[in-house]
Amino acid sequence: MSKTEFPPSITSRPVYGELEVRPGKHHLMIADAEGAEAILGLASSAPADLWAQTHIIYIPKSTGETYTGDLRALNPAQMYVGPSYEAAKQRIEDTFAKAHMGLQVYLTGTEGLMGQAMAAAIAAGIPHTAIQTEHRGSTARRMQCVHCKGITEDVTTDPFVCSHCGLNLFVRDHYSRRLAAFQGVCIDAEDPGNVPPQVEVFK
Amino acid sequence: MSAGTAKLNVTVAEVKPINELVTRFKFVRTGGGDLPTFSGGAHTVVEMEDGGQTRLNPYSLMSDPADRGAYMVSVRRDDEGRGGSLFMHNNVKEGMEMVISNPVNLFSLDLRAKKHLMLAGGIGITPFIAQMHQLSHTNGLFDLHYSVRTASLGSYAEELQAQYPNRVHVYHDDQDERINLEELLDTQPLGTHIYVCGPKGMIDWVHKTAEELGWPREAVHSEEFLAPASGQPFEVKLAQSNKVIQVGEHQSLLEALEANDVDAPYLCRGGACGQCETTVIECDGKLVHYDHWLTDEQREAGKLIMPCVSRFEGKTLVLDQ
Numbered sequence: 400m401s402k403t404e405f406p407p408s409i410t411s412r413p414v415y416g417e418l419e420v421r422p423g424k425h426h427l428m429i430a431d432a433e434g435a436e437a438i439l440g441l442a443s444s445a446p447a448d449l450w451a452q453t454h455i456i457y458i459p460k461s462t463g464e465t466y467t468g469d470l471r472a473l474n475p476a477q478m479y480v481g482p483s484y485e486a487a488k489q490r491i492e493d494t495f496a497k498a499h500m501g502l503q504v505y506l507t508g509t510e511g512l513m514g515q516a517m518a519a520a521i522a523a524g525i526p527h528t529a530i531q532t533e534h535r536g537s538t539a540r541r542m543q544c545v546h547c548k549g550i551t552e553d554v555t556t557d558p559f560v561c562s563h564c565g566l567n568l569f570v571r572d573h574y575s576r577r578l579a580a581f582q583g584v585c586i587d588a589e590d591p592g593n594v595p596p597q598v599e600v601f602k
Numbered sequence: 603m604s605a606g607t608a609k610l611n612v613t614v615a616e617v618k619p620i621n622e623l624v625t626r627f628k629f630v631r632t633g634g635g636d637l638p639t640f641s642g643g644a645h646t647v648v649e650m651e652d653g654g655q656t657r658l659n660p661y662s663l664m665s666d667p668a669d670r671g672a673y674m675v676s677v678r679r680d681d682e683g684r685g686g687s688l689f690m691h692n693n694v695k696e697g698m699e700m701v702i703s704n705p706v707n708l709f710s711l712d713l714r715a716k717k718h719l720m721l722a723g724g725i726g727i728t729p730f731i732a733q734m735h736q737l738s739h740t741n742g743l744f745d746l747h748y749s750v751r752t753a754s755l756g757s758y759a760e761e762l763q764a765q766y767p768n769r770v771h772v773y774h775d776d777q778d779e780r781i782n783l784e785e786l787l788d789t790q791p792l793g794t795h796i797y798v799c800g801p802k803g804m805i806d807w808v809h810k811t812a813e814e815l816g817w818p819r820e821a822v823h824s825e826e827f828l829a830p831a832s833g834q835p836f837e838v839k840l841a842q843s844n845k846v847i848q849v850g851e852h853q854s855l856l857e858a859l860e861a862n863d864v865d866a867p868y869l870c871r872g873g874a875c876g877q878c879e880t881t882v883i884e885c886d887g888k889l890v891h892y893d894h895w896l897t898d899e900q901r902e903a904g905k906l907i908m909p910c911v912s913r914f915e916g917k918t919l920v921l922d923q
């Protein structure tokens with residue numbers, strides 16, 4: 400699965416690029432699921448010593464073992480494979496806390512993964528414009544309910560039901576960089592029960 | 603006129619020689635009262651009435667931004683320069699009344715930084731003195747690496763080392779001491795921003811080294827005031843004010859506009875801020891760009907000029923002014 404093209408939208412909606420190897424003595428790559436393909440894609444243009452300076456943090460999600468072998472074959476200096484972003488969070492934060500300027504950050508995979516890792520990198524002091532991203536795989540969204548503030552992961556339909564308070568929520572392109580989530584707003588507030596049919600808009 | 607609007611009437615409260623080349627000037631508000639607040643890195647443009655000619659030179663404020671009672675600047679004497687620094691050294695005396703601009707900051711600290719790494723060369727130390735005052739009021743983290751020619755020419759080096767022990771590192775050229783830039787940059791914690799002020803060679807070296815080591819461009823800040831270059835005299839036609847003016851050998855285009863009562867915008871007068879950008883209507887000849895503002899493409903296009911530092915060689919130049 401190659402890089403995703405998103406339709407034009409409002410300015411708060413994040414845009415993603417294409418990973419490229421940048422100069423630096425340390426490289427941190429954080430990916431989930433099909434994001435592995437973007438990392439593997441770097442191999443063709445990577446200088447010989449890149450992988451010896453690289454730490455890969457990978458969350459396979461539904462891809463299971465599909466890519467882990469190929470990633471290990473790159474021989475990165477460090478590699479961690481974990482079940483979820485939550486599980487990897489502490490490791491990611493510790494890595495940033497110990498890192499020095501010049502570290503290159505590469506994020507690839509789903510928007511939820513990139514958004515959360517981006518927030519951690521910004522909190523660690525890296526200007527957001529210096530963090531590379533490439534979207535791969537599912538376009539499912541990480542949503543925040545603006546009413547109860549609960550987060551629902553991997554939303555694929557519009558509207559959807561908030562997993563915390565049960566309201567019917569309309570999926571907006573309005574994005575919060577701080578929360579790494581799109582905003583979901585009650586769709587039947589004026590006329591309760593009048594909910595348009597659910598459509599699977601994200602795959 | 604300066605986009606920093608109102609001017610300040612000040613009185614010279616103190617003139618203090620610091621070493622062979624550098625003198626410090628202290629300004630208080632004429633008639634008393636507080637001066638406007640500023641932030642570390644700001645400069646003021648000092649007006650000098652020098653025998654019928656008005657000189658306007660920018661100098662970084664080096665006093666504590668929290669002290670609204672007085673501003674201080676340090677001026678390095680440049681015997682080969684166009685005369686502004688010599689005027690300050692030879693003609694400005696205690697008790698004299700002068701006019702300065704409101705402070706303008708083109709070199710401010712990025713307060714999102716977790717740490718500030720300051721690199722100074724020579725008289726480039728002055729904005730950092732104000733920034734260090736500012737940071738010490740808020741417990742901000744900083745380190746200063748200061749390169750000087752000799753100990754006796756190292757303005758404020760000893761005082762700063764005494765004031766901020768372990769944070770101020772001084773390097774003496776005559777003792778072959780050099781900043782080990784690569785090692786210094788490689789060991790900075792994430793979230794560090796670099797600030798460099800000094801000679802052009804030093805600024806270029808820091809930008810280039812940081813880029814090679816993978817530093818984000820947004821985390822590297824620099825300030826260099828260019829003194830307007832001298833060059834062949836030239837003539838300029840002004841479309842709006844319908845005038846033809848002459849620019850002298852040691853005069854900048856901006857100064858020539860001002861001398862002819864044309865109210866041209868400016869802020870830094872040193873090719874850095876972009877305020878004076880002027881449209882070129884016709885150009886039969888060569889624009890000689892000295893600024894840090896225009897991009898290579900803009901220079902190529904030849905439709906813009908920065909009158910505070912840049913010049914013209916050729917037959918006809920018509921400006922939208």
Ligand code: FES
Binds near residue numbers: 867873876879893908
């Ligand atoms: S006045 Fe700042 S660039 Fe000319």
